[in-house]
Amino acid sequence: MTISQKILAFHSDKKEVLPGDFIECNVDLILANDITGPLAIEEFEKIGAKKVFDPKKIVLVPDHFTPCKDIKSAELVKKLREFSKKYGVRFYEIGRAGIEHVLLPEEGLTLPGQLIIGADSHTCTYGAVCSFSTGVGSTDVAYAMITGKLWFKVPETIKFYYYGRLKEFVGGKDLILYTIGKIGVNGANYKSMEFTGPVIENLPMDDRFTMCNMAIEGGAKNGIIKFDRITENYLKEIDAKFEIKLDLKTDSENDYEKIIEINVDKIDPQVASPHLPSNSKSVWEYKDVKIDQVVIGSCTNGRISDLRKTAKILKGKKIHPEVRCIIIPATQKIYQEALKEGLIEIFLSAGCVISPPTCGPCLGGHMGVLSKGEVAIATTNRNFIGRMGHPESYVYLSNPEVAIASAIKGKICHPEEVI
Amino acid sequence: MKIKGTVWKFGDHINTDDIISARYLNTTDEKELSLHCFETIRPDFAKKVKKGDIIVAGENFGCGSSREHAPISIKGSGISVVIAKSFARIFFRNSINIGLPLIELKEVDEIEEGDILEVDFSVGHVKNMRNGKIYKFNRYPEFLEKIIESGGLMKIAEKYVKEIEKNENPKY
Numbered sequence: 001m002t003i004s005q006k007i008l009a010f011h012s013d014k015k016e017v018l019p020g021d022f023i024e025c026n027v028d029l030i031l032a033n034d035i036t037g038p039l040a041i042e043e044f045e046k047i048g049a050k051k052v053f054d055p056k057k058i059v060l061v062p063d064h065f066t067p068c069k070d071i072k073s074a075e076l077v078k079k080l081r082e083f084s085k086k087y088g089v090r091f092y093e094i095g096r097a098g099i100e101h102v103l104l105p106e107e108g109l110t111l112p113g114q115l116i117i118g119a120d121s122h123t124c125t126y127g128a129v130c131s132f133s134t135g136v137g138s139t140d141v142a143y144a145m146i147t148g149k150l151w152f153k154v155p156e157t158i159k160f161y162y163y164g165r166l167k168e169f170v171g172g173k174d175l176i177l178y179t180i181g182k183i184g185v186n187g188a189n190y191k192s193m194e195f196t197g198p199v200i201e202n203l204p205m206d207d208r209f210t211m212c213n214m215a216i217e218g219g220a221k222n223g224i225i226k227f228d229r230i231t232e233n234y235l236k237e238i239d240a241k242f243e244i245k246l247d248l249k250t251d252s253e254n255d256y257e258k259i260i261e262i263n264v265d266k267i268d269p270q271v272a273s274p275h276l277p278s279n280s281k282s283v284w285e286y287k288d289v290k291i292d293q294v295v296i297g298s299c300t301n302g303r304i305s306d307l308r309k310t311a312k313i314l315k316g317k318k319i320h321p322e323v324r325c326i327i328i329p330a331t332q333k334i335y336q337e338a339l340k341e342g343l344i345e346i347f348l349s350a351g352c353v354i355s356p357p358t359c360g361p362c363l364g365g366h367m368g369v370l371s372k373g374e375v376a377i378a379t380t381n382r383n384f385i386g387r388m389g390h391p392e393s394y395v396y397l398s399n400p401e402v403a404i405a406s407a408i409k410g411k412i413c414h415p416e417e418v419i
Numbered sequence: 420m421k422i423k424g425t426v427w428k429f430g431d432h433i434n435t436d437d438i439i440s441a442r443y444l445n446t447t448d449e450k451e452l453s454l455h456c457f458e459t460i461r462p463d464f465a466k467k468v469k470k471g472d473i474i475v476a477g478e479n480f481g482c483g484s485s486r487e488h489a490p491i492s493i494k495g496s497g498i499s500v501v502i503a504k505s506f507a508r509i510f511f512r513n514s515i516n517i518g519l520p521l522i523e524l525k526e527v528d529e530i531e532e533g534d535i536l537e538v539d540f541s542v543g544h545v546k547n548m549r550n551g552k553i554y555k556f557n558r559y560p561e562f563l564e565k566i567i568e569s570g571g572l573m574k575i576a577e578k579y580v581k582e583i584e585k586n587e588n589p590k591y
């Protein structure tokens with residue numbers, strides 16, 4: 001079995017599972033947000049449920065339309081708040097919260113070997129700490145909040161093996177954009193993506209989160225990275241308490257459905273053009289793409305290392321006069337850290353807007369919605385039609401260094417061109 | 420169960436933002452959501468769709484976010500079944516869980532906008548009334564069939580809740 005299959009087997013009290021098996025598993029953590037949570041709560045109440053299976057294992061995070069952008073979103077968050085009071089489940093209020101997929105690991109809630117579900121497609125992010133974590137729907141969450149269980153189809157696993165030397169300004173975001181460009185947006189539909197190889201073994205935690213976060217952009221059920229020294233150090237650093245109860249290694253190469261090898265030597269920073277994340281190409285191929293807005297943030301690239309990389313390039317420079325640059329620290333903690341390190345000062349002096357932690361423009365919610373014909377480059381994960389606003393607006397995806405370099409130059413460019 | 424309806428044809432990779440734009444996710448109301456179904460890519464859809472109509476699409480239908488609002492808005496607009504070459508994973512789960520029927524069919528390219536289809540779930544047939552062609556589809560695996568037969572996932576949860584009330588240690 002592969003790591004993903006082992007975690008599923010463990011949680012269904014089976015010695016072995018095979019790809020294609022339908023099983024019911026115990027879940028360790030259940031997540032919902034201000035969009036998907038209210039639907040789950042309605043389902044929960046409709047059937048007259050009176051208690052949740054375990055309040056400590058349920059987390060509600062309002063992050064999409066918060067701080068609430070209108071009356072309707074305020075009603076949705078109120079629903080989460082009241083449910084949490086009534087049943088004692090965790091609820092993260094703004095000012096003490098942030099974007100769910102950055103917040104939960106930071107809080108030490110996502111741990112190796114766990115089975116995690118969330119009513120948000122980017123729940124796959126926590127594969128970076130070697131958990132099996134996957135996005136589900138609101139009804140799934142309602143069912144699991146009551147029973148502590150959920151049905152799964154055991155996925156096949158594709159192994160991605162990265163080798164070679166990373167060029168400067170190339171990181172997790174570029175590797176995953178390149179990979180999705182190679183396999184397509186449904187290249188891993190229903191499957192697990194296991195990221196392996198010498199490049200991954202040396203990849204910092206934040207980059208691992210970014211890669212697992214975008215596994216869904218290849219259609220995958222989950223993304224996962226083996227537990228190793230880097231995971232262990234990271235968990236120690238955040239003071240997480242955990243105990244590994246199963247063997248978190250893939251048994252044999254034969255357990256994979258397919259192995260895809262990727263030589264990273266020649267990979268440049270990647271940019272994905274509208275309207276699919278799989279439209280990724282080297283940044284050098286974008287010769288004259290003028291931009292109106294830059295967004296640096298989201299559950300993909302709103303972590304402290306992303307802000308550090310951004311500030312390093314921006315220091316002493318100004319945002320292009322015709323560009324709006326919005327920077328969104330993903331959590332309260334990251335915001336504070338950025339302040340302490342002087343990053344916020346660099347951003348403000350250069351002419352950026354700092355938004356409170358929120359999903360905001362990533363899904364065209366608020367805090368930087370595009371008008372007709374406008375073009376943005378963002379460190380987010382999706383560039384679907386109308387994702388950041390008007391149906392005739394255009395979103396390019398990149399890493400933070402490319403995004404900030406483009407903000408300085410006024411058009412898409414390689415970081416080298418501005419330093 | 421038999422269904423007859425007119426086809427709305429879509430391409431590959433129709434994502435959940437295409438089905439229901441994020442700006443309408445500040446409600447959970449089925450009726451309201453259905454008014455904006457496919458608004459970005461087919462602005463006339465919500466106005467013209469009739470009860471019983473059928474969606475026919477290409478690969479990877481429903482990719483993108485986990486928003487259950489997507490199948491809810493489709494179901495709310497009166498669509499009786501979605502037929503596609505393949506479905507994205509979370510969309511598939513959500514539809515099963517809320518009872519929106521889905522069919523995977525390789526031959527969707529032979530079906531055109533405006534065709535009238537007759538779908539017979541009991542035998543697994545789709546018939547195109549324009550040319551009389553019949554296509555076979557695979558029925559759901561037994562495990563999923565059980566969820567659907569129960570009336571969706573929440574019906575199973577409802578039984579569980581009643582069981583708990585009777586007995587502190589249910590054997591589910």
Ligand code: SF4
Binds near residue numbers: 300
């Ligand atoms: S930041 Fe964007 S992709 Fe991430 S959870 Fe929020 S809306 Fe979804």
